[in-house]
Amino acid sequence: MNVQRLLHATACFAFGACAPFLLLRAQQQSEGPPAVPQGADGQPSVQKKKGGKRPPPPGVSTPGVKRELAALTPVAVFTTGGTPDWQVLTDDAVWVSNGPTNTVHRLDVKTNQVAASIEVGKRPCSGLTAGFGSVWVPNCGDKTVSRIDIKTNTVVATIPATPAESEGGIAASEDAVWLVTDAAGKLSRIDPKTNTVVALVDVPAGSAAVVYGDGAVWVTTPKANMLTRVDAKTNKVTDSIETGPGPRFVTFGGGAVWTLNQGDGTVSRVDAKTRKLVTNIEVGIPGGGGEIAFGLGHVWATVFQIPISEIDPSTNKVIRQWTGDGGDSIRAGHGSVWLSNLRAHNVWRLDPAQF
16 A cells, blocks of 8 residues: 555556556665565565566465455445545444545445545545544645544545655544654654644654554554554653564554564564564565454455455464455454455455355
8 A cells, every 4th residue: 555556556547557666676684584675665565577467475374274355245345446545444434545536435334335535635645544523634645634524524624744654554542643754753643622743752763654552552663673652641652562574554453463564474463561572473465565454353454466364363373365356455344344455446345254
């Protein structure tokens, strides 16, 4: 879910042909684990085969876990055009951002219809979050955050705050909204009462995504293989926790923080109470892009070509993994799994009963 991939998908949609990306190889480190290959925007990427086709991720090695996505039948398909991407769930809706159209779509979970398409800032990116009666939308194009009123489906505030990463994240705590706004390492605290940035917290340079849970804001730093805990009351960094290589996307649930590690395709589980790494879970989905979410009691991860990986927190293992075309963002809630298929320009609603 990055700007390069967004433009790539848009070009595919508009012109029917896709030019291969330019991939830069990161220099192999002489000691320790291999360096994560870096793309032109500094984030992990994957080598492509000749002809511009990206080789599929390996997936898990456990026998009997993999299955074909084509075997699933969506309960509903929401056709949005553009490139539907980041998601957030509210009480009666699923919200999906769409970069090329500068919109956020509201999907009605009762009617399975697109209830509204709201124009926001230019090129929404870096996640969505909900809180304080609103959906909050980072915009990479005009370096703002749009605030959408859930009751009226209108933008009620535009906050000057630059997302540091197109592939990042935004989070809402009990009294604030949080976003990394400087690649040098600045976490912005936005006051929903005034719609202004009221504090800047120093975090590691290159930090990307954030999530709120257990009284803290948790921040990923891919290049440092690091998860940083920030106390949401004091705005102070309390812990730095090593994860698997290249942690970018992050979610919270089941008393733990979960990071999707682009370096080796694992998912790290960090206990929120002890603030210790519990384990790195083999998922086999390395490389750029993807997303992770906690819902319906399980952890869900997505990347292109392996659109759904389902992790059971009770065993810390992938119990089901679907391969095939689709994916890029995922959420679980309202009794369903919601899958953004960026390249197909639609969103699927799936019933877990058929899994």
